[in-house]
Amino acid sequence: DAKTTQPNSMESNEEEPVHLPCNHSTISGTDYIHWYRQLPSQGPEYVIHGLTSNVNNRMASLAIAEDRKSSTLILHRATLRDAAVYYCILTGLDTNTGNQFYFGTGTSLTVIP
Amino acid sequence: GAVVSQHPSRVICKSGTSVKIECRSLDFQATTMFWYRQFPKQSLMLMATSNEGSKATYEQGVEKDKFLINHASLTLSTLTVTSAHPEDSSFYICSARDPRTGGTGELFFGEGSRLTVL
Numbered sequence: 313d314a315k316t317t318q319p320n321s322m323e324s325n326e327e328e329p330v331h332l333p334c335n336h337s338t339i340s341g342t343d344y345i346h347w348y349r350q351l352p353s354q355g356p357e358y359v360i361h362g363l364t365s366n367v368n369n370r371m372a373s374l375a376i377a378e379d380r381k382s383s384t385l386i387l388h389r390a391t392l393r394d395a396a397v398y399y400c401i402l403t404g405l406d407t408n409t410g411n412q413f414y415f416g417t418g419t420s421l422t423v424i425p
Numbered sequence: 426g427a428v429v430s431q432h433p434s435r436v437i438c439k440s441g442t443s444v445k446i447e448c449r450s451l452d453f454q455a456t457t458m459f460w461y462r463q464f465p466k467q468s469l470m471l472m473a474t475s476n477e478g479s480k481a482t483y484e485q486g487v488e489k490d491k492f493l494i495n496h497a498s499l500t501l502s503t504l505t506v507t508s509a510h511p512e513d514s515s516f517y518i519c520s521a522r523d524p525r526t527g528g529t530g531e532l533f534f535g536e537g538s539r540l541t542v543l
Contacts, residue, residue, distance in 0.1 A: 344529050355431075355518045355534030356469070363529075399468070403529070411522070412459060413532055415469040 316400045321420045324390045332385040332419050334400030339380050343404050346413070347374065347385045349396040356399065356415075359385065395423045428452045429521050431535035438509055439543055446504045446538045448519030454499035455521035459532070460492075463516040475502040509542045516540075 317335040324330040336345065344363050348356040360367055360374045362383075367374040373386040387394055399418040403411050432447045448458055456477045461469040473494055474482040481494035491513075493505040502521075506513050520534045 346531070348532075348534075350469075353516070353537065353539070355429075355520070355537045356532075357534070358531040361529075361531060411529070412471055412474060413520070414471055415461075417468050 316402060316416045318398070318400055318416060318419045320417065321422065323422045323424060324387075325424050326392060327389050330387040330390045330394070330421065332387070332398050332400075332421065333382065334384070335382045336400070336402055337381045339402055340404060343402040345374065345376060345380075345383050346401045346403055347372070347398060348401065349394075349398045350418070351396045359398070390421075390423045392423050392425060395421055397421070428523075429519065429533040429535045431517075431519055431538050433538060434536055435539045435541075437541045437543065440510050441508055443505055443507045444509055444540060446506075446517055446519075446540075448502045448504070448521070448535050450500045450521045450533070453521075453523040453525065455502075456499060456524060458496060458502040458519055458521045460494060460502075460504050461518045461520065463518060463537075469518060472504075477502075506540065509540070511542045514540055514542045 346361040347359040349359055350356040360369055360372050362374045375384045397418040397420050399415050401413050428451050430449045436444055438444050458475040460472045462472050463469045471484050472487045475494045475496040477496045477499050483489045491507055496502040516537050516539050518537045520532045522532050
């Protein structure tokens, strides 16, 4: 399974943008880049995912490098409710394996009021 | 609202007893569900892939006789921790993907079940 590397922790001031980086230098051509976040004592929550092009949704934006070896999750205006552990995950198209998600260590985001 | 639901959310049991955790997909039929375990301040660890109508696929190092997985219907998978011991105390989380997304869409996670073994 392709690995991802994220900083262990980051801080942001409330209402400022946050850029959460993820390196995935061994990504294969069919791997999708997924981002999830987890609040304490809850299951992970989907944030966004993409393949090659940048993606936007109501929660965040995903910027994918041209070589796809890295990506950045962008929270446009951090709120206190965005404080969570953010996971960047690669998932392939291997239907035999069920397209499992293997979680890395993630980035713990602290939002400062 | 939640599309994957787990029950119970919390369970306390005595050492040596067995505990069953249910995972239901509410809005879609899930041929595949995934079970994770998470210890405090650690990431999620994939335990097994639950396949409807067939045997589960366990990750390396996960004891299949201790963590029994049954996926008898397209909306229900169960994880039974047999002869639980204090070291099995953990946060157990299930997940499923809507097959209509073609295998690449988002994964929906349950709320998690916190098991405490006394």
